[in-house]
Amino acid sequence: MAMNNNNNSLLLSDTLVPDLFIYHHMMSLTKEAISVYLYIASSGKCKFSEAECTDISLLDKETTKIAIAELIASGLIARDKDGDFTLVDLKKAEVDQYCASVVARGGADISGLELSPMQEERNNLCDSISKSIYAGKMGYVFYRIVDTCLFTYGFETFVIYSLFDMAKEKKIHYDYKKVEKMASDWHKNGIKDSESLNRVLENEARIQEIIKTIGKLTRRRVDGVDIEKITNWVALGFSKELIELAYRSNKYRDFVKTKDVDDTLTKWLEAGIKTAEEAMKFEEEQHAENKRKYKKNKGKDSNYRTGAEAGITIEDTVAIEEDTDPKSDDSAMNDILNMFGDDDDEDN
Numbered sequence: 001m002a003m004n005n006n007n008n009s010l011l012l013s014d015t016l017v018p019d020l021f022i023y024h025h026m027m028s029l030t031k032e033a034i035s036v037y038l039y040i041a042s043s044g045k046c047k048f049s050e051a052e053c054t055d056i057s058l059l060d061k062e063t064t065k066i067a068i069a070e071l072i073a074s075g076l077i078a079r080d081k082d083g084d085f086t087l088v089d090l091k092k093a094e095v096d097q098y099c100a101s102v103v104a105r106g107g108a109d110i111s112g113l114e115l116s117p118m119q120e121e122r123n124n125l126c127d128s129i130s131k132s133i134y135a136g137k138m139g140y141v142f143y144r145i146v147d148t149c150l151f152t153y154g155f156e157t158f159v160i161y162s163l164f165d166m167a168k169e170k171k172i173h174y175d176y177k178k179v180e181k182m183a184s185d186w187h188k189n190g191i192k193d194s195e196s197l198n199r200v201l202e203n204e205a206r207i208q209e210i211i212k213t214i215g216k217l218t219r220r221r222v223d224g225v226d227i228e229k230i231t232n233w234v235a236l237g238f239s240k241e242l243i244e245l246a247y248r249s250n251k252y253r254d255f256v257k258t259k260d261v262d263d264t265l266t267k268w269l270e271a272g273i274k275t276a277e278e279a280m281k282f283e284e285e286q287h288a289e290n291k292r293k294y295k296k297n298k299g300k301d302s303n304y305r306t307g308a309e310a311g312i313t314i315e316d317t318v319a320i321e322e323d324t325d326p327k328s329d330d331s332a333m334n335d336i337l338n339m340f341g342d343d344d345d346e347d348n
Contacts, residue, residue: 015042020090023139025074027175032059036067037076040087047086094141122150125157133164133173141176145183153187159197206234210243217247218256226258238265241276249283 015038026034039056040048048056050068057064068085071077075093078086126146130138142164149155149163163183164173172178191197210230215222222230233243246264250256273279 017041018090019139020094020141021076023141023174023176024090024094025076028177029074030067030070032063033067033070033074035059036064037071040077040085047084049084053085094144121157122146125150125160129161129164133168139174139176142179145176145180148180149183153183154192155183155186156193158194159186159191162197203234206240207231210234210240213240213244214247214258214261217244218258222258229258229262233262233265236265236269237274239276242268242274242279245276245279249279 017038021037029037036053036057036059039058040053043052043056045052050065053068054061054064057067059067068077072079076088076090078088080086126138126143129142129146130136134142146160149160150157155163163186164179167173167179167182172182186197186200189196189200191200207227207230210233211222211227214226214230238246243261243265246261246268247256249264250260253260268279268282271282273282
């Protein structure tokens with residue numbers, strides 16, 4: 001910072017950071033990595049050593065080294081053979097990747113390629129998304145997602161708009177990687193047109209409904225593992241009523257876990273059960289069978305069984321009576337008393 005003698009005002013420098021860093025990388029970086037990246041960018045150096053980076057950073061040496069490793073892994077910093085670091089030119093890397101993708105799908109010759117609008121349909125769609133989702137300022141990387149959805153995945157324009165609209169509802173529309181993953185997941189699930197989209201949206205609505213139901217029943221926050229199980233239940237066609245019944249059938253436990261519900265539903269699935277009525281009948285039959293087995297086993301272990309049930313014969317009872325002869329008991333008692341002497345010995 002310096003003083004300008006002509007107008008007596010402060011000269012303040014500015015650090016330009018590409019939008020690609022904000023939308024494509026920043027959301028997934030730790031605050032330490034973001035800080036180190038901004039410190040390096042503000043230095044104005046194209047090449048720097050680890051020691052220089054540590055001097056620039058306001059963080060301690062070890063934290064700075066960890067942050068640098070994170071930036072290298074994210075493709076924001078490159079290291080040459082001499083061990084020095086350079087900031088990756090994000091714009092050049094993005095343009096090269098974009099051009100390669102266009103050429104790969106036969107869109108243009110690389111020698112004459114310009115980053116100009118490719119067709120009216122794509123432009124109108126991007127303009128609509130930019131205005132309604134991004135207040136007229138959609139980042140360049142999101143145009144890439146639109147192109148991928150249009151030309152690689154073959155989505156209808158309605159599906160692409162719905163993708164960004166749903167991303168906004170989930171508050172991830174500024175996170176490039178999450179929106180990109182969402183588009184990839186839709187593609188894997190076979191979404192291309194409004195019909196397939198509506199089917200998936202219905203499933204999504206059912207998943208959210210069951211998440212709320214399980215949350216109320218368990219009185220706790222439903223985590224990622226639980227959501228995976230719930231998503232699988234919906235995919236297998238289990239109704240909300242059947243899932244609630246599976247939970248209540250485990251109420252005898254001190255603490256009902258989602259795994260307990262999942263085990264019950266799996267058991268019902270293997271038994272061919274599809275409705276709550278079938279499940280209730282199945283559980284009643286199981287309960288009756290378990291009760292019958294319990295009574296049978298209890299009879300085998302009881303102390304009040306008949307001799308025949310216990311396998312005892314008349315000869316066995318005679319032998320038992322002989323072993324418990326009162327005389328033998330008196331003899332044993334006398335032997336114990338003799339260990340302490342008798343009254344005659346004490347008098348002598």
